[in-house]
Amino acid sequence: METVSIVGGGIAGLALAACLEPDRFEVTVYEKRPELPMVGTVLAMWPNAQRALARVGILGQARAVSPVLGSGSIRNAAGEPWATVNGGELFGMSRVDLLRLLDSAVPAAVRRVAVHLQALPDDHGLVVGADGVHSMVRREVWGAGTNARVQSCIAVRGTIPAPVNPEEVGEYWGRGDLFGIAASPGGTNWYASWRSDLGPTGIDVAQALDQARLRFAGHAPAIRQVLAAAVPELSLAQRIWTTPPLRSYVRGTAVLVGDAAHAMTPNLGRGACESLVDAVTLADLLNSLPQDKALAAYNRQRRLRTRALSLASAAMMRVALAERAQPLRDGLLNLARRRNERAGVASGAGR
Incomplete structure (x- = not known):
């Protein structure tokens, strides 16, 4: 039996533990939380993440508890749409439900240790860092x-029980801030970001909500209605943190997955998805190859891909949260919208 110590029992750690062959590996998961969280926001499950969920064996269950996100629009602060994006079969999954299903897929043979490790485990095997951005x-x-x-922006997210209005779904870009509205299981998921002096750690959620209500007071009515209904018990607030680029996700008998390897800004909604893909990719390689070859292949397959997504997400954040360049951004997006409208009219007239 080969020993694998997984530090972190979040999305990446649980998915990895679920997919490693129990007849080959002696797996221990070290997780500082004694229980799964009870509050979490909604994560978009892109096609690559859906394939990973199928590999874990929980895709059907995930779909059953998650709404299809459908289409949404990129809008200005007043709510006027610039462009509409069709999400296809994209669905939004509660982080709480995702962790619950991943936890249920972990074999009984996996050992669980509830401890906040301050140093590497001494199990003399492969150590997997699945312990997040820090x-x-x-x-x-x-x-x-x-x-x-630490980044200059705060991320405040939450859910409200009121059903989502399909006409209001999308992301609203203001001057140095953004706000998103989407469907969630049993209600509406929302998220907001702006440059803030709160934190960088231990942010009071009620204070963050008060700051959000002031920040977005002049924005679209849909935003104000959501924030009026938001409560601290169903919300989260934290500064955005990222990891610096690493030359390798592997060093000796240690390997990084998920946010430990490539924490990125949330603007593309790919962090949780790539964590799932990391986990199933590493598990399948370890299940089929000698450890050194598996780790080398994992690094080749995942490092450049996730680095590209990190760069793209950071670029999207700069555009969405533009301040001095906001008038130019809005002007270009308005121009693109008018061109698309004219092209649609011309296309209709030519039929």
């Missing part, structure tokens, strides 16, 4: 120079 494994093995970097 990864202890990354710090201990890759060095303090790889510590997470």
